[in-house]
Amino acid sequence: MRITAELIQPESLRGELRDDRAGAYVGFEGWIRDHNEGQEVLRLEYEVYEPVAVVEGDKIIAEAMSRYPLLHAECVHRSGLLEIGECAVWVGVTSAHRDEAFAACRYIIDQVKIRLPIWKKEHYVAGHSGWVNCERCATHGREHPQAIRS
Amino acid sequence: MRITAELIQPESLRGELRDDRAGAYVGFEGWIRDHNEGQEVLRLEYEVYEPVAVVEGDKIIAEAMSRYPLLHAECVHRSGLLEIGECAVWVGVTSAHRDEAFAACRYIIDQVKIRLPIWKKEHYVAGHSGWVNCERCATHGREHPQAIRS
């Protein structure tokens, strides 16, 4: 698991997963969209708490390797300010066959999104900005049933 | 759907799918493995009947676009002689969210593998060669229950 403030380079990351035993490569990329929940997005800011994000990300990758017969798996997440179209997160997986590459790639991105200490703040065309999810929890906790589990 | 005798360039193909509305990109690549069913593979030869492969491939992509809310989808398949590690097939899909990108990418590669008139001949380290699947059907048809459906 790597956190970077630089542009993510999927081509070179993919190259690191090369293996003569690999028959399948599945890559996932999360790109910055120009809209979210009806709002026009201008740019996005990722705050990452790197010490825990890297440890937890490595744990997720190790889980994927133990669940599926993979050859290699890696994940890179951006931090800082991103423009529309930029790659926020990349996951790459190689394996002998495609079943496990698809399943593991999906497992990693799903877990990364819910477990790593990463927050995104959207800056809207309309001028304001907001933490995605976070604002809702902090200010409207009671309105969100999923946030009131005991 | 494109058939090419040249090296597949995933990075530039991926670039063609760029879209400010896209939040997810899923790419699949089939690479030439150094082994198959216990045999060491030296290289691989793809025979493609292009007129039908392109029409059928475009049909598969159109099916994926109608089943899932995608932005773009494309598939490129190699023909001719390929070395170990080379990319035989690339599928790229972009969409607003990741669910449909994963599902559609999987749909396209699964269908491409079973519907396009493409055949592969493996050349083994041990010196001989064979059409994958095909040889079995032609010479051992009766031994393969799945080939004896009425």
Added chain:
Amino acid sequence: MTKNITVRYFAGFREHAGIDAEEVSCDVDTAGDVFRKLQHRHGSMEPLGHCKVAINDEMADWDTAVGDGDTVLLFPPVAGG
């Protein structure tokens, strides 16, 4: 009825036949009939297994009718990807 058709062989079928294509005159109704009539050429026992057929560059079924002058493409089991 006897029809003049062109038959094209692919991959293992072509290697077994030793030729890419041939013109044949034969009494056939469907693509499946063509497959069976030419079994000695392509060498495969089972037309309806994993083999496929196209007529005039369009994917067809084994019970699709074959007309005089048609080109029938015999595809052994495919293995893309």
Added chain:
Amino acid sequence: MTKNITVRYFAGFREHAGIDAEEVSCDVDTAGDVFRKLQHRHGSMEPLGHCKVAINDEMADWDTAVGDGDTVLLFPPVAGG
């Protein structure tokens, strides 16, 4: 028992608190106690919702014990990817 702990706030919690971190002395047993004691700082009603906590850079549960000298990291709901 009163413990001296360091509390770090992230993202929306940090903006609500107006500070990155602070040292507090308080009578707490668990990470959940810390969250509740400092509710006026981070502004979130629900410790056990989508919020998370780490102690000394290790992910923890809300009922994990907090010791004297520990650093407690309060994470609002995450949103990677």
